Amino acid sequence: MINQIYRLVSPGRFEITYRDMSLNGNKLVVRPKYLSVCAADQRYYQGRREASILQKKLPMALIHEGIGEVVFDPTNEFEIGQAVVMVPNTPTESDEVVEENYLPSSNFRSSGYDGFTQDYVFLNRDRVVPLFTELNNHTASFLELVSVSIHAIRRFKEKTHKRKETLGIWGDGNLGYITALLLRKMYPESTIVVFGKNDYKLDYFTFVDKKVLINDIPQDLNIDHAFECVGGRGSESAVDQIINCINPMGSVSLLGVSEEPIEVNTRLVLEKGLTLFGSSRSGTVDFQDAVNFLQQNKEVIDYLSQLVTNVIDVYSIKDIDSAFEEDLVSSWGKTVMEWKI
Incomplete structure (x- = not known):
């Protein structure tokens, strides 16, 4: 079958390409x-990566x-029309x-490997x-980001000592919000403190x-x-504040992505x-854990839904541009594309 793929060919410019895909196989x-727009997607769209990286x-x-929904399964393990979350990480070995x-x-996917802006994903x-x-679908669209926090907290449990009276989260954005929310539920006896830059964002917490x-x-x-959930230029000051505030023998979970090296x-x-330990991305086990967690703690879904600030119907490449432009000017939350192209 011929699959249409909507690729970014240069900053701010999408084009349609066609690929013949076989239905034979597993x-x-x-x-x-x-689909939910991530800050990493925005960096590519705006050209805020090094020229050598963009060229590559x-x-x-x-x-x-x-x-998405399953439209074909050669083994009939999944029902046609079954709703699933797609895992972007694709390992080639174990x-x-x-x-x-x-x-x-x-x-x-979407980092040197085609992401989900396609008619069909194999x-x-x-x-x-x-x-x-x-x-709900809009909240489920950014389950990947929830899985990233789930993964980081799992590693946190493995690496930290038993004293967890006060947990600090640096960052008042999407990742900080999700991480603080999950910690609140997983550690109800702990004092959860969020450190942020903007009063109006902290109001959501x-x-x-x-x-x-x-x-x-x-x-x-x-x-x-x-937990450092700042990233970018603010990572350095966030890590410095953490090191000054944290008690002896404490652990620092680094989640924010910075394009430039920072001083420590x-x-x-x-x-x-x-x-200090870093956590990046997630795997299928983290997605499953995220789905299980939300199924067992459905009240958390309402808090996550507050992150949905833009919903864009996508029928054409022009609508993809609109979604990225809307997301660019949005000061809070996630932009969701209803993929109708």
Whole structure:
């Protein structure tokens, strides 16, 4: 069958390409239905990556957050029309120590490998997770981001000591919101503190114990462990604040992506005996854990739905442009594309 793929060929410019795909084999065919725009997609769309990287990775279909419905399954394991979340990470090998999202050989959609802006997506059978009916489509579209927080918290549990009286989250954006929300539910006895830059964004964090502006952190405020969800230019100051606020033997989970190297106060890291560890992306197990968590804690879905700020019907390439432009000027939340092209 001929599949239409909507690729970014240069910053701000999409084009349609055609690829002949075979239905012979074991792959699932999924029709994308709801796609969510990520900051990483925006960096490609705006050309805010180094020219050498753009030259290497473009043309490329964007979007790695999305859900769809099964339209073909050669083994009849999945029902036709079944709603599934699509896993963007595609490993080519397995390792008994290194998880799939850290293997250099893995392919990741919308990062050098075609994302979900296609008529149909051909997926390995282990790259989808079924959804439950109570999870609304707009919220489900960014389950990938939820899985990233789930993955980071799983690693946090493995690497930290038992004292978790106060947990700090730096970052008042989407990732900070989701991470704080999940921590609130998983650690109900802990004091959850969010550190942010904008009052109006912190207002959305109604479920935490304390909200602190990064320019007005009390000198006597200490935390046991921290999650850095800032990224970009703000990573350096966020990590510096964390190192100063955190108690000895604490752990720092680094989630924010920075294009440039940042300075770290290693003297204080050593003095306090801190553990810094990075978490990036996620795998199928994290998607399954995210779906299971939401199915068991349905009240969390309402909080996640507050992140949906733009919903764009996409019938053409022009509508894809509109979605990215709307997302660019949005100061909060997620832009969701209803994929009707």
